[in-house]
Amino acid sequence: MSVVLYRIDERLIHGQVVMGWGPQLGVDHYVVVDDELATSQWEQDLYRLGLPDNASADFLTVDDARARLTELDADARKTVVLTRTIVAMTALAEGDRLRGREVNLGGLHHSPGRTERVPYVFLGQEEEEGLQALADEGVEVSARDLPGSRAVDLETLLG
Amino acid sequence: MTDVNWTKPAGWMASFFRQFFIQGSWNFRSMLGSGFAYCMIPLLRRRGLSGDALDEAVRSHMGTFNSHPYLVGIALGAVARMEDSGTDAETIEKFKRAIQGSLGGLGDLLIWGAWLPATILLALVLAWAGTPPWVPVGVFLILYNAGHLALRWWAYSQGLEYGKDVGVRIRGAELSRLAERAFSGGGVLLGILAGVFLVSHLVGEGAVVLWAFAGFAAFGLGLKFGHRALRSTTFVLVLVITLIMALGNA
Amino acid sequence: MSLSLALLGGLLALDATSVGQFMFSRPLVAGTLAGWLLGDAGLGLQVGAILELFHLAGVPAGGSRVPESGPASVVAVAVAMAAAGPAGLALGLVAGLAVSELGGMTVSWHRHMVARVLGRTDPRFMTAGKLAAVHISSVLMDFVRGAVVTAAGLVVGGWLSGFLASRWPLPYETTVALILIGASVHLGALLRGFGGWKNRRAVFLVGLVAGIVGAYL
Numbered sequence: 001m002s003v004v005l006y007r008i009d010e011r012l013i014h015g016q017v018v019m020g021w022g023p024q025l026g027v028d029h030y031v032v033v034d035d036e037l038a039t040s041q042w043e044q045d046l047y048r049l050g051l052p053d054n055a056s057a058d059f060l061t062v063d064d065a066r067a068r069l070t071e072l073d074a075d076a077r078k079t080v081v082l083t084r085t086i087v088a089m090t091a092l093a094e095g096d097r098l099r100g101r102e103v104n105l106g107g108l109h110h111s112p113g114r115t116e117r118v119p120y121v122f123l124g125q126e127e128e129e130g131l132q133a134l135a136d137e138g139v140e141v142s143a144r145d146l147p148g149s150r151a152v153d154l155e156t157l158l159g
Numbered sequence: 160m161t162d163v164n165w166t167k168p169a170g171w172m173a174s175f176f177r178q179f180f181i182q183g184s185w186n187f188r189s190m191l192g193s194g195f196a197y198c199m200i201p202l203l204r205r206r207g208l209s210g211d212a213l214d215e216a217v218r219s220h221m222g223t224f225n226s227h228p229y230l231v232g233i234a235l236g237a238v239a240r241m242e243d244s245g246t247d248a249e250t251i252e253k254f255k256r257a258i259q260g261s262l263g264g265l266g267d268l269l270i271w272g273a274w275l276p277a278t279i280l281l282a283l284v285l286a287w288a289g290t291p292p293w294v295p296v297g298v299f300l301i302l303y304n305a306g307h308l309a310l311r312w313w314a315y316s317q318g319l320e321y322g323k324d325v326g327v328r329i330r331g332a333e334l335s336r337l338a339e340r341a342f343s344g345g346g347v348l349l350g351i352l353a354g355v356f357l358v359s360h361l362v363g364e365g366a367v368v369l370w371a372f373a374g375f376a377a378f379g380l381g382l383k384f385g386h387r388a389l390r391s392t393t394f395v396l397v398l399v400i401t402l403i404m405a406l407g408n409a
Numbered sequence: 410m411s412l413s414l415a416l417l418g419g420l421l422a423l424d425a426t427s428v429g430q431f432m433f434s435r436p437l438v439a440g441t442l443a444g445w446l447l448g449d450a451g452l453g454l455q456v457g458a459i460l461e462l463f464h465l466a467g468v469p470a471g472g473s474r475v476p477e478s479g480p481a482s483v484v485a486v487a488v489a490m491a492a493a494g495p496a497g498l499a500l501g502l503v504a505g506l507a508v509s510e511l512g513g514m515t516v517s518w519h520r521h522m523v524a525r526v527l528g529r530t531d532p533r534f535m536t537a538g539k540l541a542a543v544h545i546s547s548v549l550m551d552f553v554r555g556a557v558v559t560a561a562g563l564v565v566g567g568w569l570s571g572f573l574a575s576r577w578p579l580p581y582e583t584t585v586a587l588i589l590i591g592a593s594v595h596l597g598a599l600l601r602g603f604g605g606w607k608n609r610r611a612v613f614l615v616g617l618v619a620g621i622v623g624a625y626l
Contacts, residue, residue: 011225014260015267023602024385043257045326050261052268053335109223110188110524112532119187119517148386183427184547188524197544200537214536221535228430272602275432276465282437283458288623292454296441304431346609349600350616351623356589358624360582373590381597382606386466388594393463396591397506400499407576 002073003031005080006098008089009106012082013047013057016106020146021080022052029077030057033065033088062091069097086130090137099138105131105157106145117157120145128158167319168243170205174198174235175315182228189223191231195255196220198231202239219248226259227266229310234258236318237325246323254323265334270310273338277345278303284348287355353378413446414483415560421479422555426516427548434479436460436505443486452497456489457482459498460505462592466599477512480555481505484562492570495584496577500570502588508562515554523547 004025009017012032021027030051037043038061048057060068065081069092072079083089089103107120114122121143123131135141135154144151181194196217203216226234234255241251282299286292321328361370380388421442425434433439436457444453464478485505489497526543579587603609 011260011263013264014225015227015263017260018264019267019272023605037257040253042323042326043253046254046257046261048261049258049326049329049331050264051331051335053332053339109190110528111223116187116524119521146386148390179429180427180544180548182430183551184523184527184544185426186520186523186527186547188527193523193527193540193544196540200541203537217537217540218532218535221532221540275435276599276602279435279437279461279465283461286437286454286458292441292444292450295454295458296438299435299437300431300433307431342603342609343612346600346603346612347616347619349596349603350613350618351620352616353593353596353613354617354620354622355624356593357617358621360586360589370586370590374593377590377593378597378600381466381594381599382601383597385598385601389466389598392591392594393506396588397503399587400503403579404499404573404576407578 002075003069003079003081005104006089006092006101007080007082007104007106008084008086008108009082010084010109011107012084013050015050016146017080017082018050018052018055020148022055024147025078025080027078027080028055029075029079030055031065031072031079031081032057032059033062033081033083033092034059035061035088038064062088065092066094066097086127086134090130090134093134093137093139096138100140102140102142103134105141105143118143118152121152121157123157131158165240165244168202168205168239170201170203171236171239171315171319173201173205174239175232175311177201178228178232178235178311178315181231189221190225192221192224195224195231195235198235199238202242206242222252222255224255224259226262227270229270229307230262230266230314232311232315233262233318233325233329236315236320237322238318240319240322244322250323258326261331265331269334269338269341270307273341273345274306275303277341277348278306280345280348280352284351284355287352287359410447411560411563414443414487414563415556417443417446418480418483418559418562419552419554419556421483422477422512422558423548423552425475425477425479427551436464436478436482436485439479439482440486443483444490447487447490449490452490453486456486456498456501456505459502459588459592460485460509462589462595463502463506464509466595466602475513475516476509477516477555477558478509480512480559480562481507481509483559484508484566487563488566488570491567492574492577494577495579495581496574497570498581498584498588499577499579500566500573504562504566504570508558508566512555512558512562515558519547519551519554522550 005021013030038059044059051057105121108122110122113124116122131141131154141154142151143157177198181198184193199220203213208216238251278299282295285295285298317329318325361374421434421439424431440457441450441453444450460482482505485501488504489501492500600609600613
């Protein structure tokens with residue numbers, strides 16, 4: 001059918017994604033965009049462990065994913081595109097690829113220099129600038145961990 | 160990896176015991192990170208670490224981590240095994256990062272999504288069948304925890320046995336199929352409960368059609384909107400009860 | 410009696426997250442335990458089972474948002490017993506839902522507080538001893554939190570039910586029917602969680618027929 005969700009989440013494939021969003025959106029395919037993971041089979045095996053029976057996952061480099069976005073949108077499967085970082089999502093969005101689409105911020109966790117914005121999103125200066133750059137690509141950015149919870153818009157996150 | 164002569168590291172039992180407390184310092188900063196390190200302490204101590212060396216080892220395990228509490232043994236066991244066979248810290252870090260989401264997802268699916276509601280539904284059916292109070296409560300606690308404890312033990316054993324290879328050695332799909340069975344069983348029990356409610360409580364004298372219709376409508380609402388419908392309808396129910404109270408005769 | 414109920418609430422709060430997760434904290438179990446302490450396990454089970462219906466579909470995916478069902482059940486049963494009859498069921502349910510929601514907020518506070526405590530220690534100076542101290546005091550704090558939530562719920566719930574109980578105009582059957590209609594939304598959501606109408610239609614309908622026949626007999 002198409003890509004039904006773009007999400008930035010450091011945990012990539014995990015409970016909130018496969019249990020929360022998956023059934024709600026009828027997802028049957030996950031695309032993880034990460035240069036490092038795309039070449040690491042043993043790590044991919046660990047991520048795939050959490051997939052439900054009826055879902056599959058591909059691990060692509062940013063370049064591969066950029067080339068295949070249109071194809072994924074035309075695909076019969078309902079796909080969730082996941083990145084670990086804001087930078088990777090911005091690279092996907094460059095050149096109006098995601099103009100007008102929503103990007104969901106689902107989990108950026110604590111690390112030195114980051115402060116809490118909502119319990120599941122911690123941002124530092126680097127991340128703030130990254131989100132602004134993503135928004136400048138015409139993407140609508142908001143934070144929401146689960147489909148049942150309230151979306152927090154970019155202004156509130158940066159404010 | 161699976162050399163025949165390998166034996167479980169000293170302190171593995173103490174670490175297993177600590178897994179029942181692993182969520183004790185669950186927090187929004189590192190989630191299970193501190194609890195994970197807390198569970199590693201007996202293993203590190205029994206490896207002969209103390210003083211600064213112990214503290215440094217503990218620090219290395221404190222990074223952000225999350226998992227389902229029953230399945231965390233897969234990660235703890237595997238990390239114990241990897242450290243025992245001299246795997247480098249960077250690989251262990253990557254391992255923890257990659258497996259945490261899967262353990263959380265599988266646990267949510269199998270336990271919070273399937274096993275818990277299915278066993279609770281069984282207890283609810285027994286409760287509505289009019290058994291004495293200790294029967295539904297006892298059946299639930301024994302049945303649920305038999306599965307719970309078996310899963311904890313299995314998870315830890317698998318982690319200890321397979322270490323880094325645990326991702327290919329255990330089949331997530333098999334756990335999904337277990338969940339599938341619990342979903343089907345739970346579906347039957349859910350039907351029984353709905354039938355009992357319909358006959359025993361919603362179809363009585365008086366405005367029969369109205370009550371039954373409202374019940375069907377409410378069920379359909381939940382079926383269609385899922386979790387999104389829960390908070391608002393619960394709020395409406397509380398409001399209705401409050402209003403009835405306000406209008407009631409003093 | 411209030412003291413032992415508060416202590417029970419503290420222990421049940423621990424079971425939900427910090428220690429064990431044996432599910433003593435589920436309303437069905439917690440309610441029956443509270444009822445047994447108060448001398449009426451049957452009423453405890455009844456109130457616990459009703460409150461359980463409203464907690465059954467809320468999956469705590471990824472550890473986010475845990476409603477505080479243990480202390481909530483203790484308060485619900487105490488209120489139901491004080492108010493008695495259909496008024497007790499209605500008031501007990503409202504009290505249970507309110508404590509569950511507000512108690513869940515204190516769970517969040519607790520998790521923020523532990524985060525702050527861990528954040529105060531420079532990671533370079535964290536030691537095994539300090540970690541164990543933080544971990545164990547966090548568990549103790551969680552127990553105190555649960556006990557305080559329970560005690561507060563008992564005080565407020567007892568006070569409110571004192572003058573609200575006599576205002577409940579509906580008979581027993583109508584009260585139960587009203588509550589079960591609210592619960593039906595949760596049952597529907599649970600069937601969705603089990604795989605939805607398309608996948609579980611058959612098993613659900615088999616159960617439904619069995620339930621209808623069983624209830625008539």
